[in-house]
Amino acid sequence: MNLMVKRTLLKVRLQLDTQVIDIYIENLFIMGGTPSKIVDSLLEDTNFDRDEIERLRKRFMKLDRDSSGSIDKNEFMSIPGVSSNPLAARIMEVFDTDNSGDVDFQEFITGLSIFSGRGSKDDKLNFAFKIYDIDKDGYISNGELFIVLKIMVGNNLDDEQLQQIVDRTIMENDSDGDGRLDFQEFKNAIETTEVIKSLTLKYDV
Numbered sequence: 001m002n003l004m005v006k007r008t009l010l011k012v013r014l015q016l017d018t019q020v021i022d023i024y025i026e027n028l029f030i031m032g033g034t035p036s037k038i039v040d041s042l043l044e045d046t047n048f049d050r051d052e053i054e055r056l057r058k059r060f061m062k063l064d065r066d067s068s069g070s071i072d073k074n075e076f077m078s079i080p081g082v083s084s085n086p087l088a089a090r091i092m093e094v095f096d097t098d099n100s101g102d103v104d105f106q107e108f109i110t111g112l113s114i115f116s117g118r119g120s121k122d123d124k125l126n127f128a129f130k131i132y133d134i135d136k137d138g139y140i141s142n143g144e145l146f147i148v149l150k151i152m153v154g155n156n157l158d159d160e161q162l163q164q165i166v167d168r169t170i171m172e173n174d175s176d177g178d179g180r181l182d183f184q185e186f187k188n189a190i191e192t193t194e195v196i197k198s199l200t201l202k203y204d205v
Helices: 003-028 036-045 050-063 073-077 088-095 105-114 121-132 142-153 159-173 183-190 193-198
Strands: none
Touching (some): 088 105, 088 121, 105 121, 121 183, 159 183
């Protein structure tokens, strides 16, 4: 992958970490019942312990201003730092695993868990992959890569320049020649120590 694309992809990872997720965690771990079955499921499926889940539950309830049991787009965007992040809408869509348009408590905790220091490298990269995989078909198409990179670079590159970068990125990393990137191809393209570090949160519990 050419240097410009590497920096752009890394910037996406860094923005996920420092502009959204770090702020997310900083504001969430300020605050402890959730039904025991839900807690037990989260203990099994996430990297948080019981005390951490309880703190997150209390903060989630504050974010859920209409007490609907889920966070809608406006509530999600009310988190400090989120509304200014160009990828905020995509991050929320990836958190929203049931495609309901809202983020419920389990989705909220599961999404945050990926970015903890205990989250696996593959889980972090898989989340990053989903940011680009807009139609959720398991592949990053030329068009999807263009859309996400366009969100990131804005007017710093014109569309023709950006399309050249996208075309070259696909060509250099599409090992099976199908014109798109699957997870393994994406992983091979961006898997570096720096990228993994940028997908790890530092927080005090």
